[in-house]
Amino acid sequence: MTEAVNEVELPVSSDEERARLYPNVVFGSHVFIGSGVKIGTGSVIGHNAVLHNDCQIGRDVRIDDGVVIGKQPLRSLASAVTHDVSLPPTIIGNGCLLGTHAVVYRGASIGDGVLIADLATVREQTVIGELTIIGRGVAVENQVRIGIRCKIETGAYITAMSTLGDYCFVAPEVTFTNDNYVGRSEERFKHFGGVTMQRGARIGANATVLPGITIGEDALVAAGSVVTRNVNPGMVAMGSPARLIRAVPAEQLLTLSQAAIAVHGAV
Numbered sequence: 001m002t003e004a005v006n007e008v009e010l011p012v013s014s015d016e017e018r019a020r021l022y023p024n025v026v027f028g029s030h031v032f033i034g035s036g037v038k039i040g041t042g043s044v045i046g047h048n049a050v051l052h053n054d055c056q057i058g059r060d061v062r063i064d065d066g067v068v069i070g071k072q073p074l075r076s077l078a079s080a081v082t083h084d085v086s087l088p089p090t091i092i093g094n095g096c097l098l099g100t101h102a103v104v105y106r107g108a109s110i111g112d113g114v115l116i117a118d119l120a121t122v123r124e125q126t127v128i129g130e131l132t133i134i135g136r137g138v139a140v141e142n143q144v145r146i147g148i149r150c151k152i153e154t155g156a157y158i159t160a161m162s163t164l165g166d167y168c169f170v171a172p173e174v175t176f177t178n179d180n181y182v183g184r185s186e187e188r189f190k191h192f193g194g195v196t197m198q199r200g201a202r203i204g205a206n207a208t209v210l211p212g213i214t215i216g217e218d219a220l221v222a223a224g225s226v227v228t229r230n231v232n233p234g235m236v237a238m239g240s241p242a243r244l245i246r247a248v249p250a251e252q253l254l255t256l257s258q259a260a261i262a263v264h265g266a267v
């Protein structure tokens with residue numbers, strides 16, 4: 001995937017060393033490059049970017065100012081649910097775009113052509129499929145799997161242990177949840193579970209989805225809903241609590257051509 005490789009044990013410390021190791025990469029000012037970092041030809045790295053040890057950046061990647069790649073997770077002394085684990089290097093695929101101050105943790109794997117917009121965060125043990133868009137300020141928590149060609153819009157919260165199939169759409173400020181015990185009782189540890197969206201499922205703006213819920217293939221959750229029960233494939237769910245009200249109009253069902261519109265069209 002990548003061509004230039006920094007095999008030195010220490011961070012790259014001089015402009016000369018950087019030019020030797022990464023001759024076909026454009027760097028802004030004050031870029032930190034850890035040991036073992038790979039950067040593909042044609043990539044452009046903005047000012048004050050931080051590329052931690054071992055991260056693998058593909059070809060023709062644009063990394064804007066202040067981006068951090070390969071951040072180690074923080075573990076609070078008071079945290080009951082995070083554990084120290086050894087994480088593999090961060091992988092950023094070919095042609096990705098990372099906006100200003102985006103943060104991608106160590107142990108995240110980002111497919112080719114993914115856009116991660118300004119201020120978004122992608123946590124460890126997360127996989128994002130090719131050509132997916134992660135909008136401005138989106139939080140993708142740990143252990144999340146996101147398929148190809150999804151759109152996750154500004155400010156959405158994708159809670160830990162969630163799974164999104166291919167071609168899913170998550171509107172602005174949608175909130176996923178994974179703890180029905182809301183931080184109390186030992187019992188909760190047995191029941192943590194994120195949200196599952198099957199292929200082509202869509203969720204309207206500002207909806208809240210409760211822990212462990214599945215939104216079926218091609219289903220639609222209306223804006224502002226609170227989803228407390230699974231949503232059947234191809235159905236519209238609306239309200240608080242959300243109720244199934246009708247089938248998704250046939251012309252909105254995902255076909256290969258509509259999948260292309262969903263990604264490249266005017267939405």
Ligand SMILES: CC(C)(COP(=O)(O)OP(=O)(O)OC[C@H]1O[C@@H](n2cnc3c(N)ncnc32)[C@H](O)[C@@H]1OP(=O)(O)O)[C@@H](O)C(=O)NCCC(=O)NCCS
Nearest residue numbers: 171172203204205206220221222223224225236238239240
């Ligand atoms: C699902 C959706 C498309 C339904 O809209 P719609 O087809 O105009 O709804 P209907 O015409 O069938 O409305 C039927 C009734 O439900 C109400 N209703 C519509 N959307 C509602 C919603 N999200 N929540 C609660 N009630 C809703 C209507 O007011 C109407 O009530 P009434 O008969 O008493 O007047 C719409 O609610 C929605 O979620 N749009 C998505 C917007 C969005 O988030 N886009 C993302 C990109 S920004």
